[in-house]
Amino acid sequence: MLMTFRAGFVVFLVFVATHAHAQSWTPPTDAQRCPSKWGAADQRGAGNHMKPETVLRATRLIRTGEVFELGRVLRSNMPFSSGRRFQMETKRTNMNAGSNRRGSNEEIVFSEIGQVGTQFDGFTHQTIGDSLYNCVKLDDVATRTGFTKLGMEHVGSLITRGVLIDVAALKGVPMLGDTYPITEADLQQALQRQKLTLQPGDAVIINTGWGRLWDTDAPRYLASNPGLTIGAAQWLAKQDPMLIGSDNGPIGVTPEPEPNLSLPVHQIALVVHGIHLLENLKLDELAGKQIYEFALIVQPLKIQGGTGSTVAPTAVR
Amino acid sequence: MLMTFRAGFVVFLVFVATHAHAQSWTPPTDAQRCPSKWGAADQRGAGNHMKPETVLRATRLIRTGEVFELGRVLRSNMPFSSGRRFQMETKRTNMNAGSNRRGSNEEIVFSEIGQVGTQFDGFTHQTIGDSLYNCVKLDDVATRTGFTKLGMEHVGSLITRGVLIDVAALKGVPMLGDTYPITEADLQQALQRQKLTLQPGDAVIINTGWGRLWDTDAPRYLASNPGLTIGAAQWLAKQDPMLIGSDNGPIGVTPEPEPNLSLPVHQIALVVHGIHLLENLKLDELAGKQIYEFALIVQPLKIQGGTGSTVAPTAVR
Amino acid sequence: MLMTFRAGFVVFLVFVATHAHAQSWTPPTDAQRCPSKWGAADQRGAGNHMKPETVLRATRLIRTGEVFELGRVLRSNMPFSSGRRFQMETKRTNMNAGSNRRGSNEEIVFSEIGQVGTQFDGFTHQTIGDSLYNCVKLDDVATRTGFTKLGMEHVGSLITRGVLIDVAALKGVPMLGDTYPITEADLQQALQRQKLTLQPGDAVIINTGWGRLWDTDAPRYLASNPGLTIGAAQWLAKQDPMLIGSDNGPIGVTPEPEPNLSLPVHQIALVVHGIHLLENLKLDELAGKQIYEFALIVQPLKIQGGTGSTVAPTAVR
Amino acid sequence: MLMTFRAGFVVFLVFVATHAHAQSWTPPTDAQRCPSKWGAADQRGAGNHMKPETVLRATRLIRTGEVFELGRVLRSNMPFSSGRRFQMETKRTNMNAGSNRRGSNEEIVFSEIGQVGTQFDGFTHQTIGDSLYNCVKLDDVATRTGFTKLGMEHVGSLITRGVLIDVAALKGVPMLGDTYPITEADLQQALQRQKLTLQPGDAVIINTGWGRLWDTDAPRYLASNPGLTIGAAQWLAKQDPMLIGSDNGPIGVTPEPEPNLSLPVHQIALVVHGIHLLENLKLDELAGKQIYEFALIVQPLKIQGGTGSTVAPTAVR
Numbered sequence A, B, C, D: 001m002l003m004t005f006r007a008g009f010v011v012f013l014v015f016v017a018t019h020a021h022a023q024s025w026t027p028p029t030d031a032q033r034c035p036s037k038w039g040a041a042d043q044r045g046a047g048n049h050m051k052p053e054t055v056l057r058a059t060r061l062i063r064t065g066e067v068f069e070l071g072r073v074l075r076s077n078m079p080f081s082s083g084r085r086f087q088m089e090t091k092r093t094n095m096n097a098g099s100n101r102r103g104s105n106e107e108i109v110f111s112e113i114g115q116v117g118t119q120f121d122g123f124t125h126q127t128i129g130d131s132l133y134n135c136v137k138l139d140d141v142a143t144r145t146g147f148t149k150l151g152m153e154h155v156g157s158l159i160t161r162g163v164l165i166d167v168a169a170l171k172g173v174p175m176l177g178d179t180y181p182i183t184e185a186d187l188q189q190a191l192q193r194q195k196l197t198l199q200p201g202d203a204v205i206i207n208t209g210w211g212r213l214w215d216t217d218a219p220r221y222l223a224s225n226p227g228l229t230i231g232a233a234q235w236l237a238k239q240d241p242m243l244i245g246s247d248n249g250p251i252g253v254t255p256e257p258e259p260n261l262s263l264p265v266h267q268i269a270l271v272v273h274g275i276h277l278l279e280n281l282k283l284d285e286l287a288g289k290q291i292y293e294f295a296l297i298v299q300p301l302k303i304q305g306g307t308g309s310t311v312a313p314t315a316v317r
Helices: A007-021 A045-049 A052-059 A167-171 A184-194 A218-223 A230-238 A264-272 A284-288 B007-021 B045-049 B052-059 B184-194 B218-223 B230-238 B264-272 B284-288 C007-021 C045-049 C052-059 C167-171 C184-193 C218-223 C230-238 C264-272 C284-288 D007-021 D045-049 D052-059 D184-194 D218-223 D230-238 D264-272 D284-288
Strands: A067-069 A086-090 A102-104 A107-111 A119-121 A126-128 A158-166 A203-207 A243-246 A276-279 A293-298 A308-310 A314-316 B067-069 B086-090 B102-104 B107-111 B119-121 B126-128 B158-166 B203-207 B243-246 B276-279 B293-298 B308-310 B314-316 C067-069 C086-090 C102-104 C107-111 C119-121 C126-128 C158-166 C203-207 C243-246 C276-279 C293-298 C308-310 C314-316 D067-069 D086-090 D102-104 D107-111 D119-121 D126-128 D158-166 D203-207 D243-246 D276-279 D293-298 D308-310 D314-316
Touching (some): A067 A284, A167 A203, A184 A230, A230 A264, A264 B102, B126 B264, B158 B184, B158 B284, B184 B230, B230 B264, B264 B276, C045 C276, C052 C158, C102 D264, C167 C203, C203 C284, D045 D276, D052 D293, D119 D264, D126 D264, D158 D284, D184 D230
Parallel strands (some): A158 A203, B158 B203, C158 C203, D158 D203, D243 D276
Antiparallel strands (some): A086 A107, A107 B107, A119 A276, B067 B314, B158 B293, C102 D126, C119 C308, D119 D308
């Protein structure tokens, strides 16, 4: 699609785009989206699905005891979004006094530890203007050392039924195209193919195959990615999941097809609906073995006032 | 045991202690302890207990779906061992281009992320002289940016039967004394009281009550702690657990009663037997509700070449 | 002075304060203070005084070749303003390949390197509302990794005539009182006593004696300090110096006598007049030897987009 | 000198080089090089040349008041030696309470601040085996947070006569070849051409022209560089300078022509003779204007226990 930034044309093109792709999207106003369905004082969003019944629903799926690691190794040369890093320096070995010659090692790490590697997004990560999830105002809660509301310490460990929606398999490819937009229809057809339905509180994990680039082609991994369209994200949000995950960073298709929008899927999930995101998952084993239903376990670090957490989630069946 | 630092008495008391408690300890030589029972090339130690049967043994204990958080909130003013810190600076909000006014937040963290808060110790954390677990030589594997063997990327997520041994409850106190040395007999009597026996592969968690100082008195929390004696640690190691945890940092009693030894329990577990340690656990809920058997789940970060990982473990029953 | 924040009284009390102490101060509006006398596009402020004549005026004062170090040692336990630190970890020694057995050492530092120790303030350090020196708007130039205008790379090394105004000596004390407010009259009397007059482009250094607490009593050093009143700062600004320095952090008296003002001297110097500040100087030798006129040399680090620089300035005579 | 990496030729060429240039070098033993000529307890090496006479000798060269900046801008994308970086995050603006609407900015920096950009090397930076300058033993002084002897706090600001030896001009080129080895003869001929002789205590600055790659071609800047041969460094050391500087990182030619040696010029200067190094200088202005004699001023940061310091030195004439 040809794009121009001359004002007169933008209006016209957006109009066309709206009709052709039905994707035009304006973030809901504060009045439209607040208070959250979880209550005006709520800080947990879809994390409120975490209840004993949810846990039991998940652990009843564990029949073989197999554990699948969905987390990436944290290394200084992994793919990073702009301006992020993971840097580690081994300290000198400290030989302690004592006849038992005990040496101690540890490392100092400098990293956006909430937003690198396989990562879990909290609600302070994204805004619509100056407004966070549940219409908490940025300036009311942002400090130099974290956020006084909605921080990662409110999330807790999550155990829930995980459903892998393998869109790559639906399309018969190991990996979707570089900017493939996953639609609501794709999700529904993939679920139908897998003979599964979603339930409120699920961890919905989308396999795009993009993760196979993580170790082999970081520049391409970061340059674009197949992912959810706005419509698909809105449909998913209606299914009321605990979290949405995928084997890429943005979850939404990148670049966003509508050029005047920046990563709207992040806003739809985190700001509008209070649904957590789980990014850069390693899904090759689950997809390869066609494991579509499992107990999803993730233990975000309780970073006080943090925007997210590096994690090492697992699928257990 | 009465302790004094007046020189004349120290000699006498050490002599008595040696004979009375038979605690004098010399680290085993490389020849005595290597190769590891898990094989000469092994890097996982007691982590090798992680098998589907182990997972099923644990998850069969999940009957109510209750999840107990055993991890502490990560904050810049929590108790730290000397020279460690957790420092976080919120970056400026990045307002992305686009009509949807998407603001992005993230934080930069500077921390010994492997060795702060509730933490999981890997095998590169401790040495006997220049020798690590399985007699890997420090100089062969230490680089400025991590260790080329025995790093945290080899550990994986752990799910196993957890057993809380409540020594404080055995003694009828909310918290053991500041330097109370937990003996083998204490552990056995506590297990007997709780009508439980240990099994190979268990996560053995010792409640000392010391954790109640975490939020209220950091200086005292760090100055000393009740914990395992050498004898108790050796007895535990013989029970072949996957990991040993407690509600203090050192696991071993601190200061070590034998003044010429520095934290021998760390060496016994990590270097001699390849048993992981899980430190600074929050155990008040488990102890308060007398939950002594549960599924213990911990997902250490896969820090390449790292010595440990901050974690947010859970007990599920 | 009794203070209240109930709105009705604030107006009354501010009025009273104005008349009693003649110190009430409102920051000048953008229209009142811009463009800077150095031009609308200027980024150097009083740094424009750096010209060959200025250098020669300074170096002609060098007669004995004695060098006095005015910089503090950078150490992790020096006095820090809130939220700042200087942390250093020595890297493991790297033994390079080669028959000459060359070992390399270096350290990684985590620090507000522009704003710790003996420090030089650039113009992005302070604002009046959303406006910097020369009415540059904060949001136009602030990025996550520095400022696109007014950064430290524009400052350059400074060599100019330094004049020590020893107010402590004027008052006959080794150290002024904890909240002693230095007035215009104090400065003028001290100069008269020292038989010196100020010239445009001078580095004006105020000795309060407060620096003797740097190594001995960090909490008191930070809790308050003798320093310039608003009136004294305004009089100094009129003398058109290149920079103003002192042996404390804030330069202005702390706490500010007018309780509704926060460190106005910083705004007067940096934002209104474009005069650099040089803080936490070590002045004991100069004061002890009554060296009041000298070549002042300071080489701020050229931190791109930075707000300031740790420095190690010298006085040479 | 023609260089090749084809195995057959290397042997031959090394043989020729050894005999033709007499460059084979073994580091002197501790007995041969200690105690230092500055005394067995000395920590300052050639910094001991800093005396009032030295300063006056330098400042007498100041006739026009022109200041030439020899320091590079510190930026995150400048050329770095392996494993080093300069990373900066602007903190959120802190709006202080008060009617004067004072906003504060500062940045957090993570960097090998002693060893990046234009940098000054201290004596703990390099070893011969386990031995530093004046045969201080590494294990006796190295801690996790710096060195207990020979740290940067002992250096002080330096002011001395600077002599630029323009080897590129001698050879009639703007920039010497990528691996051009500067010999003793080159230095002597360049001095003769410039009608200058060296004096004890000088800052000897070598212009190779390599600095023109700093801003334009970082990979080539780092891959190799023209620089001093062992013979040239030994001859310079005999002239007893305070420091040796150049417009490249290693000062010595890189790669070192003798393939079994790693950067011997660093050892000769720092470890054997206690002569400081000043690296990555910006020399284009001095060379372009043929300014060969000047006052060299450098103010290393007083990093306690540090191995070096980023600096912003100047030449003044």
